[in-house]
Amino acid sequence: MANPKLWGLKKSPWVFHVAAASCNNCDIEILDLITPHWDIERFGIVLVGSPRHADALLVTGVLNRKSLPRVLRVYEQTPKPCLVIGIGTCTCHTHMFERSYNVVGPYNKYLPVDVYIPGCPPKPEAMIMGVVKALKRL
Amino acid sequence: MDIVRILFSYIIFPGFIFSAIVGLFLTWIDRKVTARIHWRVGPPWFQPYADFLKLLLKETIIPEGSSKTLFLLGPLLGIISMSILAVMLFSMNFNPTSSFVGDVIVIVYLLALPPIGIIIGGSSSRNTLASVGASREMTQYFAYELPFLISLVIIILKAGGSIKFGEIVLAQQAQGPFLYSISGVIAAVVILLCIQAKLSFVPFDSPEAEQEIMCGPYIEYSGVALAIFKLARAMMLFLLPLFLISLLWGGFADWWAIPKFLLIIVLIVLIKNTNPRLRIDQALKSFWIGLGMLSIIGLVLAFYGL
Numbered sequence: 001m002a003n004p005k006l007w008g009l010k011k012s013p014w015v016f017h018v019a020a021a022s023c024n025n026c027d028i029e030i031l032d033l034i035t036p037h038w039d040i041e042r043f044g045i046v047l048v049g050s051p052r053h054a055d056a057l058l059v060t061g062v063l064n065r066k067s068l069p070r071v072l073r074v075y076e077q078t079p080k081p082c083l084v085i086g087i088g089t090c091t092c093h094t095h096m097f098e099r100s101y102n103v104v105g106p107y108n109k110y111l112p113v114d115v116y117i118p119g120c121p122p123k124p125e126a127m128i129m130g131v132v133k134a135l136k137r138l
Numbered sequence: 139m140d141i142v143r144i145l146f147s148y149i150i151f152p153g154f155i156f157s158a159i160v161g162l163f164l165t166w167i168d169r170k171v172t173a174r175i176h177w178r179v180g181p182p183w184f185q186p187y188a189d190f191l192k193l194l195l196k197e198t199i200i201p202e203g204s205s206k207t208l209f210l211l212g213p214l215l216g217i218i219s220m221s222i223l224a225v226m227l228f229s230m231n232f233n234p235t236s237s238f239v240g241d242v243i244v245i246v247y248l249l250a251l252p253p254i255g256i257i258i259g260g261s262s263s264r265n266t267l268a269s270v271g272a273s274r275e276m277t278q279y280f281a282y283e284l285p286f287l288i289s290l291v292i293i294i295l296k297a298g299g300s301i302k303f304g305e306i307v308l309a310q311q312a313q314g315p316f317l318y319s320i321s322g323v324i325a326a327v328v329i330l331l332c333i334q335a336k337l338s339f340v341p342f343d344s345p346e347a348e349q350e351i352m353c354g355p356y357i358e359y360s361g362v363a364l365a366i367f368k369l370a371r372a373m374m375l376f377l378l379p380l381f382l383i384s385l386l387w388g389g390f391a392d393w394w395a396i397p398k399f400l401l402i403i404v405l406i407v408l409i410k411n412t413n414p415r416l417r418i419d420q421a422l423k424s425f426w427i428g429l430g431m432l433s434i435i436g437l438v439l440a441f442y443g444l
């Protein structure tokens with residue numbers, strides 16, 4: 001409780017899901033998190049529909065020429081402070097799309113990503129652990 | 139001395155701060171009961187307070203090209219009218235013979251302010267989805283106002299034609315709550331569904347349908363403005379059931395009010411969780427034709443003293 005700003009942010013991180021051209025597996029695994037089995041509302045995490053309400057952006061998929069400006073725009077629309085959480089191996093580097101003509105490179109060239117969660121797709125447990133690590137680092 | 143008392147009652151108890159704290163707690167009850175219905179665990183008790191604190195300390199973005207004054211005025215209307223309503227309800231219930239003139243008509247107008255705030259905010263935020271949400275909110279407001287007003291007329295008839303809030307409460311203390319009669323039950327059902335629509339809870343939540351128009355009018359709000367909107371909603375969740383109890387169930391000046399209040403809250407949450415969302419035209423039809431007819435039947439029954 002020493003720092004109310006940090007306490008509030010840690011106890012209620014609302015996430016917005018930015019699907020930047022993923023293969024959709026990571027997105028389905030993210031939706032698993034809000035099912036009764038994992039229920040991340042226990043930690044105050046809510047999936048919101050507008051980047052204006054978000055405290056954390058869940059980015060999935062590999063950045064390409066079309067999705068890069070959109071992702072940057074969503075990042076600019078999000079009120080700060082906000083976390084960026086990269087879900088899936090696609091966000092860590094360019095994964096199997098390495099040699100594609102369309103791929104513009106990993107996220108950390110363009111965005112300050114706070115935590116990467118590798119896996120193709122990562123397990124829901126791994127995602128919860130990643131978010132906890134990101135929050136602990138604050 | 140008097141001015142201090144008036145300020146105290148509007149700002150601290152039972153006005154702004156008290157109803158805000160209780161209202162936020164009730165949103166936790168809402169979320170927890172929803173979670174239990176889904177077989178989930180649900181958030182801890184301090185969750186709404188953490189959300190509110192976090193939103194207060196975040197950046198507030200005013201979208202480019204929107205009308206700045208109207209955009210920031212929208213959220214304020216809701217909490218101002220709800221604070222006044224809290225003071226009126228409490229003073230009328232605990233001191234029904236006082237000279238404080240609070241009549242039902244003033245309350246109808248106070249209850250109209252939060253939707254107006256939402257419409258102003260949504261349509262000034264320069265976003266297509268927000269304006270769709272605002273127009274739906276307007277349609278829904280016109281839809282539920284008709285049966286709501288007719289059932290208020292039922293209550294006024296039963297109170298012997300008095301529109302003063304204190305006299306309605308006194309009449310119930312003299313002849314028993316209005317709820318224990320056929321027309322009283324009809325009025326209670328209609329008002330309960332109107333409360334559902336005023337709170338934009340599920341059968342009537344098309345103005346802010348999260349899955350299709352992403353929270354509708356609130357879509358461009360962030361930080362403090364969003365926190366104030368959420369707070370106004372929480373205060374409504376506290377005050378509207380109290381309004382129902384004091385009009386139909388004998389006022390809330392005794393301890394029996396607490397189980398009655400919790401029963402109404404749980405009923406609202408259950409309706410919310412066991413129904414699909416109505417399209418806006420279906421909502422309009424069910425309010426004007428279904429509930430409108432029901433409340434007219436209630437009016438006729440009340441006229442013959444049933």
Ligand code: SF4
Nearest residue numbers: 022023025088089090
């Ligand atoms: S990490 Fe794997 S599952 Fe996730 S988007 Fe990339 S390819 Fe699909």
